[in-house]
Amino acid sequence: MAxxxxxxxxxxxxxxxxxxxxxxxxxQIGAVKAVDGVSFELRKGETLxxxxxxxxxxxxxxxxxxxxxxxxxGQIRYRGEDITALSGRALTAVRRNIQMVFQDPYxxxxxxxxxxxxxxxxxxxxxxxxxxxxxxxxxxxxxxxVGLNPEFVNRYPHQFSGGQRxxxxxxxxxxxxxxxxxxxxxxxxxxxxxxxxVVNLLEQLQDEFDLSYVFIAHDLSVVRHISDRIAVMYLxxxxxxxxxxxxxxxxxxxxxxxxxxxxxxPDPEAxxxxxxxxxxxxxxxxxxxxxxxxxxxxxxxxxxxxxxxVPPLDVPPAFRESTGPAHHASACHFAxxxxxxxxx
Amino acid sequence: xxxxxxxxxxxGTALLxxxxxxxxxxxxxxxxxxxxxVSYRVAPxxxxxxxxxxxxxxxxxxxxxxxILDSPPGRVTGGQVLFHGRDLLxxxxxxxxxxxxxxxxxxxxxxxxxxNPVLSVxxxxxxxxxxxxxxxxxxxxxxxxELMERVGIPAARQRVGDYPHQFSGGMRxxxxxxxxxxxxxxxxxxxEPTTALDVTVQAQVMDLLAELxxxxxxxLILITHDLGVVADVADTIAVMYAGRIVETAPVHALYRxxxxxxxxxLLESIPRLDHKGRRLHAIKGLxxxxxxxxxxxxxHPRCPLAQDVCRTDPPPLYEAGPGRASACHFWxxxxxxxx
Numbered sequence: 095m096a097x098x099x100x101x102x103x104x105x106x107x108x109x110x111x112x113x114x115x116x117x118x119x120x121x122q123i124g125a126v127k128a129v130d131g132v133s134f135e136l137r138k139g140e141t142l143x144x145x146x147x148x149x150x151x152x153x154x155x156x157x158x159x160x161x162x163x164x165x166x167x168g169q170i171r172y173r174g175e176d177i178t179a180l181s182g183r184a185l186t187a188v189r190r191n192i193q194m195v196f197q198d199p200y201x202x203x204x205x206x207x208x209x210x211x212x213x214x215x216x217x218x219x220x221x222x223x224x225x226x227x228x229x230x231x232x233x234x235x236x237x238x239x240v241g242l243n244p245e246f247v248n249r250y251p252h253q254f255s256g257g258q259r260x261x262x263x264x265x266x267x268x269x270x271x272x273x274x275x276x277x278x279x280x281x282x283x284x285x286x287x288x289x290x291x292v293v294n295l296l297e298q299l300q301d302e303f304d305l306s307y308v309f310i311a312h313d314l315s316v317v318r319h320i321s322d323r324i325a326v327m328y329l330x331x332x333x334x335x336x337x338x339x340x341x342x343x344x345x346x347x348x349x350x351x352x353x354x355x356x357x358x359x360p361d362p363e364a365x366x367x368x369x370x371x372x373x374x375x376x377x378x379x380x381x382x383x384x385x386x387x388x389x390x391x392x393x394x395x396x397x398x399x400x401x402x403x404v405p406p407l408d409v410p411p412a413f414r415e416s417t418g419p420a421h422h423a424s425a426c427h428f429a430x431x432x433x434x435x436x437x438x
Numbered sequence: 439x440x441x442x443x444x445x446x447x448x449x450g451t452a453l454l455x456x457x458x459x460x461x462x463x464x465x466x467x468x469x470x471x472x473x474x475x476v477s478y479r480v481a482p483x484x485x486x487x488x489x490x491x492x493x494x495x496x497x498x499x500x501x502x503x504x505x506i507l508d509s510p511p512g513r514v515t516g517g518q519v520l521f522h523g524r525d526l527l528x529x530x531x532x533x534x535x536x537x538x539x540x541x542x543x544x545x546x547x548x549x550x551x552x553x554n555p556v557l558s559v560x561x562x563x564x565x566x567x568x569x570x571x572x573x574x575x576x577x578x579x580x581x582x583x584e585l586m587e588r589v590g591i592p593a594a595r596q597r598v599g600d601y602p603h604q605f606s607g608g609m610r611x612x613x614x615x616x617x618x619x620x621x622x623x624x625x626x627x628x629x630e631p632t633t634a635l636d637v638t639v640q641a642q643v644m645d646l647l648a649e650l651x652x653x654x655x656x657x658l659i660l661i662t663h664d665l666g667v668v669a670d671v672a673d674t675i676a677v678m679y680a681g682r683i684v685e686t687a688p689v690h691a692l693y694r695x696x697x698x699x700x701x702x703x704l705l706e707s708i709p710r711l712d713h714k715g716r717r718l719h720a721i722k723g724l725x726x727x728x729x730x731x732x733x734x735x736x737x738h739p740r741c742p743l744a745q746d747v748c749r750t751d752p753p754p755l756y757e758a759g760p761g762r763a764s765a766c767h768f769w770x771x772x773x774x775x776x777x
Contacts, residue, residue, distance in 0.1 A: 147636035254725050285491035288662060290707035290720035297717070312637065319718070321710030338714050356641035358666030359711055362689045365670060372645065373638045376606045437712040 099174070100135035101306055102159075102192075102274060107132045107168035111153050112382060126381045128154040130330035131168070134408070136274065141300065143309040143312055143321030143338075145353070149377050151330040152310045156278040159308060160194045161185065190220050193272040197279035199259030203251040209262055210247035213237070216269040223270050230276075238266040239302075241295060257288035261295065268299065276308045281316060293320060314357050318342055326350045329380055329388035332407055336422030344419040346410060346429040349389045354433040364436045371434070387427070395428050403427070452479040453657040454503070454542075454625055459517035460505040461495070461502050461681075463728075464510060470728040472498040474681040475517070480625065480657040485648075487672035487689070488662045489704075493725055495681035496661045500627045503659075504544050505534045521625070543618035545647075547630040549610035559586070559613050560598030566620040585616040590646060608639035615647060624658040632667065644671060659709070665708055669693060674761070677701050680726055680736035683755065687762035697764035697773050699741045708727050735766070743768045 103401050110125035127352050129151045136142050146152045157163040159170060161177070169176045193216075196202035203212055213233045217224045224232050234244035240261040251259055260280060267275050280296070281289045293316065299305060317324060320337050325335040325348065334347035345351045352371040359368075373392045378384055384391050390400040410429035413420045420431045461473035473495045480486045490496040501507045503519050505526060519526040521542065526534060546552040552561055563585055564578035573581070580599065584596035589612040591605075602610055611631060618626055628647065632640040648671050651658045662668060668675055668689065675692050677685045677700065678714055685698035696702040706719035723740040728733055732739055738748040755763040758773065766772055 120611060147638065257724065261769045285725070286665070286704055287491060287721040288724065290709075290718040291722075293709070294718055294720055314637070315709040315711045318711060318713075319715055329656055342711065352638060354711070357711055358640075358644075358664065358670045360665040360669045360693065360705065362669045362672075362693050362710060374642075376608055377636070378638065427654070435712050 101138050101173065102136040102308075103169075103171040104135070104159075104275040105133050105169045105171070107155070107170065108166045109151075109158055109163060110166045124381055127330050127378055127383055129158065129165075130380075130383070132177060132327075132330070132332055134325055134332065134335065136306050137307060138273070138276075138306055139300070139304050140323065141309055141321045142292075143317035143324040144308060144310045144327060144400075145312065145317050145324060146327035147184075147312060147353075147377060149329075150327040151380065152327050153278055155327075156194065156276045156308065159274075159276045160192050161189050163398045186219070190223065190275065191272045192274045193267040193270060195260075195263050195267045195275060195277040195280045198283055199256055199263055200283070202263055203259060205251055208236070208248050208250055209254075212251070212262060213265045213269055216266065220270055232269070233265075236268055239299070240265045241266065241291075250415065255288075257284050257292060260292050262282060264292075264295065264299070268329055271303070272305070274306045277311070279312070280309075282311060282313060289316070296320065314342075314354060315427070318426050326353065328382045329378065329383050331388060331425065332423075333389065333426075334422070334424040335407070337419075340419045342435050343433070344431055345434065346413065346420055346422075346424040346431050347426045348393050348395055348428075350424075351432050351434050352392075359436060361436070364375075368436050369432070369434050387425070389426075395426075397428070399427055450735075451481050453484075453522065454659075455518075455520040455523075456480045456499070456503060456561060457518040457520065457631075458606060459502060459519065459605045460515045461498050461507065461512060461603065462515050463512050465729065468728075468729040471731055471746035472512070472681050472728055474731070476678070476681070476683055478518075478676050478686065480659060483652070483655040485651065485658045485660060485671055485673045487662060487668040487675045488678060489617065489665065489668055489675055490663060491725060493661055493680075493728060495677040495728075496678045497629050498681075499678075500629055500659060500661055504542065504627060506544070514593065536570075537622075537696060539566065540621040541623050542627065542680055543621070543623040544612050545578055545611075545618050545626065545628040545631045547633050548684040549607070549634075551609065552614060555602055558599045558601055559605070560600075563613075563617060563620060566617065570621055581620075585620060586613070588620075589613070589650075591615045591616075592672050606639075607635055611635060611639075611643050612646065615643070619650060619654070621653070623656065625659070626651070627659045627661070629661045631660070631663070633664070638669065640667075647671075664702060677704075678730050681728065682736065682765060684765045685758075685763065686755075691734070691759065691762055692704070695773055695775075697758040697762060697769045698737075698766045699743050699768075699772055700737050702772060703740075703745070743771060 109129040110127050112122045113124040114120045115123045144152050158165050165178050170178050210233050213236055214229050217229050236246045242261055281292050285391050309320055324341045325332045328349050334350045352373050355371045357392050386402050387400040390396040405424050405425040405427045407425040410424050451718045457477050459476045463470040476499050488496045502514050521702040560582045563582035567573040567578040583594050583598050632643050672689045675689055679700050687700045721740055734750045735748045735753050738744040751765045753765045755765045756769050758764040760770045
């Protein structure tokens with residue numbers, strides 16, 4: 095890999111789940127377009143935050159990245175190699191480097207396995223990662239790294255609190271020393287006071303092991319805190335992407351603006367002088383997305399063009415000459431800057 | 439120097455006055471002390487936010503007030519729940535049932551499990567009028583449609599026969615609000631009403647709730663863990679920890695300077711939307727188990743200000759300014775910003 099080249103490169107990734115009818119003669123009557131043409135890059139040591147509401151395809155994206163789902167089309171290039179084309183041993187070898195941390199620490203750990211077995215399980219699949227005699231020591235080291243007592247190796251998941259279980263999930267993700275961790279809502283099931291501990295741990299581990307994160311969440315404050323770059327998803331596509339400052343302080347896509355303006359901020363003074371955009375209606379079904387721009391059915395700026403032409407994810411013409419923070423990719427025909435996040 | 443932790447001024451106007459409420463649960467691991475002497479009051483038109491993490495007792499308190507506590511294993515072991523001046527805890531079941539729904543109503547987090555899946559939403563709304571007011575079928579249905587329109591359900595007349603699963607999460611929560619409002623209650627208790635919703639839908643539902651409350655001058659108890667939602671709608675806040683109220687204050691005062699180290703810890707531990715910030719100030723450790731609440735101040739094992747006195751003497755709710763109280767021996771130091 096040449097220096098400066100991305101570690102992970104995703105191009106036009108598509109995942110459609112077929113909708114079928116009939117029992118004996120199944121025929122496809124449509125498809126849920128969960129991920130519908132997503133492209134991004136991830137560099138070494140970087141965190142890409144992916145935000146979006148339920149049904150936007152962010153969890154499917156996570157599952158595609160770690161190989162739990164096969165894409166319908168598109169590429170996922172890891173160190174220049176398209177891993178969607180791999181199978182068998184070659185795929186297993188690549189997966190060692192891309193690991194996942196799940197949302198729900200209550201269901202993602204097998205209740206009948208000890209913590210030691212859970213964290214050590216990746217070594218069963220990748221025996222070359224650690225010699226048999228060394229595994230227990232490694233597991234104990236991992237427990238220590240994530241801030242749990244190494245003596246807990248023989249305990250079961252139910253003996254731990256939610257935050258501690260999430261630490262166990264993180265330790266399992268780290269076991270194979272991956273380069274990339276895909277974390278799908280890793281802190282959203284946790285209480286506020288515990289959430290901060292886990293966010294701090296993730297940041298500390300990133301520095302320690304030079305990890306790259308794809309951090310998927312619906313909490314926009316957490317995502318800003320942890321991410322270098324952010325991608326905002328809507329109905330299977332990226333609506334807008336840029337640095338944290340570009341997205342939060344200078345959003346140009348109406349969906350991002352509406353999303354940010356709706357986040358309740360912990361400051362009662364903001365009630366009065368806040369610019370709030372109230373969207374009407376709900377997110378359309380990904381089985382039947384609108385033509386053209388997916389957001390147009392809820393957008394207050396929509397014009398006939400939006401129903402006809404899909405806006406490309408690119409720097410909008412209005413900001414091409416700009417050198418300021420509004421110069422970033424935004425999939426809107428009528429992109430405009432609007433300040434929606436109140437600051438102190 | 440101490441008060442009984444009641445927020446709000448003007449003693450006579452309280453709609454709901456909870457006094458020293460105590461609730462226990464019998465569990466396999468022993469007795470869980472879920473609520474340990476909680477007092478709060480709500481005036482008509484006021485929004486009281488009860489803020490707390492899981493296990494803080496915020497929902498159990500509300501269930502005891504509503505009279506829907508699972509018992510056994512739960513049991514109210516002390517205190518009073520005065521509603522319009524009458525102690526609900528001394529009423530007979532039948533009397534309580536008449537008040538519940540008609541005079542005080544509850545909105546739950548998960549509308550899908552709170553609504554009956556095999557009855558149309560129209561039938562569920564109409565049932566309220568039939569049972570409580572003896573309204574005829576036809577009239578009840580008409581009022582159900584009116585209510586659905588009132589809470590912003592598009593094409594209400596066509597959708598009145600639809601079942602809960604045919605509505606989106608936001609629309610279901612609107613139906614829950616409609617059911618709560620049906621009989622014109624004086625008090626609404628909303629337990630995490632928007633937690634399961636997406637942020638853009640959450641804003642719609644919170645706005646609707648606040649608007650209806652203003653219009654009908656209802657008291658609203660909003661139970662939540664979200665400091666952002668509280669800041670948006672509450673007049674007064676009660677912060678709960680390990681079954682106690684640790685701080686109560688008018689919303690602006692609390693966010694400006696908290697008077698309890700736990701509240702301060704919570705405010706400092708949330709990442710911000712307006713700047714990236716550096717390392718978060720996490721509160722160390724975990725909330726205590728309710729079967730083994732530490733002696734003295736229940737927060738002392740996690741508190742940066744803890745002294746010997748905190749390990750032995752449970753702090754009373756000290757008056758810490760106009761309309762505010764803090765259950766911390768060092769509330770003055772906390773207000774001054776000591777660490």
